[in-house]
Amino acid sequence: MAVGSATMPEHFHPVVGVRLGVASAGIKKPGRKDVVVIELAKGSRVAGIFTANQFCAAPVHVARDHLERGEPRYLLINTGNANAGTGERGMRDARACCEALAKAAQHEAHAVLPFSTGVIGEPLPVDRIVDALPQALADLSETHWPEAAAGIMTTDTRPKGSSRQLTLDGKIVNISGLSKGAGMICPNMATLLGFIATDVAIAPSVLQKLASELGEISFNRITVDGDTSTNDACMLIATGQAGVEIASVESEHYPILREALKEVFLELAHAIIRDGEGATKFVTVEVMGAAAQKEALDVAYTVAHSPLVKTALFASDPNWGRILAAVGRAGVEGLDLDAIEIYLGDVCLVRNGGRAEDYTEERGQAVMDQEEITIRIDLRRGTIEERVWTCDFSHDYVTINAEYRT
Amino acid sequence: MAVGSATMPEHFHPVVGVRLGVASAGIKKPGRKDVVVIELAKGSRVAGIFTANQFCAAPVHVARDHLERGEPRYLLINTGNANAGTGERGMRDARACCEALAKAAQHEAHAVLPFSTGVIGEPLPVDRIVDALPQALADLSETHWPEAAAGIMTTDTRPKGSSRQLTLDGKIVNISGLSKGAGMICPNMATLLGFIATDVAIAPSVLQKLASELGEISFNRITVDGDTSTNDACMLIATGQAGVEIASVESEHYPILREALKEVFLELAHAIIRDGEGATKFVTVEVMGAAAQKEALDVAYTVAHSPLVKTALFASDPNWGRILAAVGRAGVEGLDLDAIEIYLGDVCLVRNGGRAEDYTEERGQAVMDQEEITIRIDLRRGTIEERVWTCDFSHDYVTINAEYRT
Numbered sequence: 036m037a038v039g040s041a042t043m044p045e046h047f048h049p050v051v052g053v054r055l056g057v058a059s060a061g062i063k064k065p066g067r068k069d070v071v072v073i074e075l076a077k078g079s080r081v082a083g084i085f086t087a088n089q090f091c092a093a094p095v096h097v098a099r100d101h102l103e104r105g106e107p108r109y110l111l112i113n114t115g116n117a118n119a120g121t122g123e124r125g126m127r128d129a130r131a132c133c134e135a136l137a138k139a140a141q142h143e144a145h146a147v148l149p150f151s152t153g154v155i156g157e158p159l160p161v162d163r164i165v166d167a168l169p170q171a172l173a174d175l176s177e178t179h180w181p182e183a184a185a186g187i188m189t190t191d192t193r194p195k196g197s198s199r200q201l202t203l204d205g206k207i208v209n210i211s212g213l214s215k216g217a218g219m220i221c222p223n224m225a226t227l228l229g230f231i232a233t234d235v236a237i238a239p240s241v242l243q244k245l246a247s248e249l250g251e252i253s254f255n256r257i258t259v260d261g262d263t264s265t266n267d268a269c270m271l272i273a274t275g276q277a278g279v280e281i282a283s284v285e286s287e288h289y290p291i292l293r294e295a296l297k298e299v300f301l302e303l304a305h306a307i308i309r310d311g312e313g314a315t316k317f318v319t320v321e322v323m324g325a326a327a328q329k330e331a332l333d334v335a336y337t338v339a340h341s342p343l344v345k346t347a348l349f350a351s352d353p354n355w356g357r358i359l360a361a362v363g364r365a366g367v368e369g370l371d372l373d374a375i376e377i378y379l380g381d382v383c384l385v386r387n388g389g390r391a392e393d394y395t396e397e398r399g400q401a402v403m404d405q406e407e408i409t410i411r412i413d414l415r416r417g418t419i420e421e422r423v424w425t426c427d428f429s430h431d432y433v434t435i436n437a438e439y440r441t
Numbered sequence: 442m443a444v445g446s447a448t449m450p451e452h453f454h455p456v457v458g459v460r461l462g463v464a465s466a467g468i469k470k471p472g473r474k475d476v477v478v479i480e481l482a483k484g485s486r487v488a489g490i491f492t493a494n495q496f497c498a499a500p501v502h503v504a505r506d507h508l509e510r511g512e513p514r515y516l517l518i519n520t521g522n523a524n525a526g527t528g529e530r531g532m533r534d535a536r537a538c539c540e541a542l543a544k545a546a547q548h549e550a551h552a553v554l555p556f557s558t559g560v561i562g563e564p565l566p567v568d569r570i571v572d573a574l575p576q577a578l579a580d581l582s583e584t585h586w587p588e589a590a591a592g593i594m595t596t597d598t599r600p601k602g603s604s605r606q607l608t609l610d611g612k613i614v615n616i617s618g619l620s621k622g623a624g625m626i627c628p629n630m631a632t633l634l635g636f637i638a639t640d641v642a643i644a645p646s647v648l649q650k651l652a653s654e655l656g657e658i659s660f661n662r663i664t665v666d667g668d669t670s671t672n673d674a675c676m677l678i679a680t681g682q683a684g685v686e687i688a689s690v691e692s693e694h695y696p697i698l699r700e701a702l703k704e705v706f707l708e709l710a711h712a713i714i715r716d717g718e719g720a721t722k723f724v725t726v727e728v729m730g731a732a733a734q735k736e737a738l739d740v741a742y743t744v745a746h747s748p749l750v751k752t753a754l755f756a757s758d759p760n761w762g763r764i765l766a767a768v769g770r771a772g773v774e775g776l777d778l779d780a781i782e783i784y785l786g787d788v789c790l791v792r793n794g795g796r797a798e799d800y801t802e803e804r805g806q807a808v809m810d811q812e813e814i815t816i817r818i819d820l821r822r823g824t825i826e827e828r829v830w831t832c833d834f835s836h837d838y839v840t841i842n843a844e845y846r847t
Contacts, residue, residue, distance in 0.1 A: 428748075
């Protein structure tokens with residue numbers, strides 16, 4: 036099941052300086068394309084954000100380390116095995132994969148950034164991955180974005196991509212990105228991988244700022260089940276091949292590029308929610324009128340994580356009492372029930388401490404019957420706004436997660 | 442569905458000074474016994490703990506207020522309607538029910554403590570409740586504990602009770618209690634109601650201490666879905682009719698009575714988990730070796746709330762990676778993955794940063810196949826222990842909550 040429109044662009048604009056190749060290592064299923072190599076032109080810069088889970092997986096440790104040492108030239112991604120909870124052996128395995136790719140491509144091992152997603156706690160089948168590398172390298176092409184999008188999927192039902200082309204300084208520049216993730220999706224990253232590349236040249240400090248800020252308002256604002264994965268990573272790549280440079284945030288092109296990148300980040304993040312495990316609804320939870328960012332996010336996430344709200348969404352039941360109860364237990368001191376307002380789409384559910392006087396079940400039901408729903412909570416005590424995205428909680432969520440390993 | 446053994450005692454020991462009566466007001470279903478009156482002898486003392494939800498329901502406000510004014514003689518409980526999210530009207534409705542009962546029983550309105558559970562946001566059908574009061578008063582009996590246990594149920598599939606008899610100071614004293622709740626169950630109370638009575642005379646300060654302490658380690662340590670209700674309340678009643686008095690915690694009988702009360706509180710709280718919506722497993726999450734109570738509880742609740750852990754429990758899948766990931770995202774600073782140990786029953790899952798060397802799927806599966814499961818997490822950095830109870834997350838949970846109002 037999946038919600039709404041396609042999660043792939045009609046056309047991926049190739050990003051000059053980026054080539055992608057896929058191969059089959061048979062990690063979980065024989066014949067499945069489960070290894071992806073992304074090659075970056077010399078001089079490319081990469082900025083990343085990683086999982087906040089304290090027990091981050093071996094590839095996260097290694098990718099962070101290699102990123103610090105500079106000059107990344109390859110991203111190596113495998114699905115089917117997360118190489119997490121694998122102790123010292125996991126670290127050796129992640130490094131061994133990097134070394135094998137580096138050797139085949141005649142680079143240093145630290146030029147390779149490793150990413151793994153899949154089952155936790157099983158040893159990584161290093162030999163099979165290494166054996167698949169020549170196939171992946173032979174497959175490298177500027178146009179293989181769709182194949183790579185499919186190659187990084189786990190329980191995803193659909194590949195996820197986003198692409199933009201714009202003109203800066205009279206030159207055509209391209210942005211293309213991939214993401215994956217369907218379960219264990221939560222704030223502060225998730226079992227999600229995101230790779231976004233542009234051929235604009237971007238100064239390292241600006242690149243990191245863009246990755247952090249745009250990751251924060253997109254990938255870090257989505258939640259399927261509140262579970263933060265051990266393996267999440269989002270990489271923003273700038274190859275510098277388009278002949279346009281952004282040296283600082285003062286650059287005249289900066290706001291235009293930031294806006295285009297933001298659209299791509301949001302599309303890729305929303306694609307994960309649309310493909311949330313068992314999702315039948317795409318839900319935006321908006322909190323406004325908050326006195327502080329923390330309270331806005333506490334309320335938004337408490338609503339977005341509530342199993343009772345999520346099962347009501349699945350049932351298309353405008354059960355506003357469950358939303359009200361979730362707001363009330365969000366841990367925000369001194370909330371005034373008489374002041375707050377709760378909306379479902381444009382329909383006011385709660386006002387003056389109870390059901391809005393003009394609310395009718397018919398009006399609520401009309402919104403609930405839609406596939407894309409906005410729950411808006413106005414705390415009416417400040418000016419801060421926050422927004423998170425989630426999906427509903429369905430029978431299929433239980434089925435998918437009760438049967439994942441069998 | 443429900444887990445494990447019966448949740449009612451073979452015999453309720455009548456508590457001298459307590460009589461219970463039930464009646465049908467047809468609040469949600471015609472003919473259903475949905476109104477319960479508990480009458481307390483003159484001189485009875487009552488201590489209570491209430492929901493931490495900021496938007497607590499009208500009856501919670503009124504019960505708190507009446508409790509402060511002293512001399513409670515009646516508890517009036519209705520199911521089918523929570524009288525929550527009902528604004529000023531809800532307050533008037535709760536008071537009107539108290540006044541009607543007080544008038545019929547020739548007492549002041551503040552001698553009545555009201556409790557409501559059921560759907561949020563619908564006006565309370567005051568007239569029907571008031572009309573049912575004579576029937577409930579006529580039904581009052583020292584032996585109607587089972588009928589009252591059934592009368593306070595909502596989505597519960599089984600009535601819940603616990604009872605003890607002991608001898609203190611050569612005199613027989615009795616403890617009996619009731620609870621209800623199946624969904625919206627979470628720390629800091631839940632859609633749960635608990636009523637525990639003894640005929641021992643207990644000084645007010647001791648009674649409140651017992652209610653708070655025992656409520657904290659029982660009702661406030663259970664979670665079905667992380668949703669804290671607007672209506673929860675747990676009342677500890679001491680009628681003083683048994684001829685035994687506990688004037689202070691220094692009393693020689695205090696530890697004996699406390700232990701018996703603790704057993705009753707725990708049995709009533711566990712009965713709620715055993716009857717958790719859709720529950721097929723009764724799960725104890727034990728955290729030991731913590732440096733502080735907060736971190737022990739943060740870890741325990743993060744595991745107990747994780748939809749991924751709970752669906753794995755439903756599938757009887759020893760998916761220890763999900764437990765590990767939940768511990769890692771619990772927000773505890775400086776956790777050392779290499780130090781912690783995770784057990785499923787007696788089987789060590791995780792040690793030295795990865796899967797325990799002597800772990801086998803067969804051993805994990807043998808524990809998972811049981812109906813009662815303990816997940817033990819030893820953080821190995823302190824001496825604090827905490828324990829919470831939860832159940833698994835099944836298809837029936839979704840079914841129950843997606844269809845509750847239809």
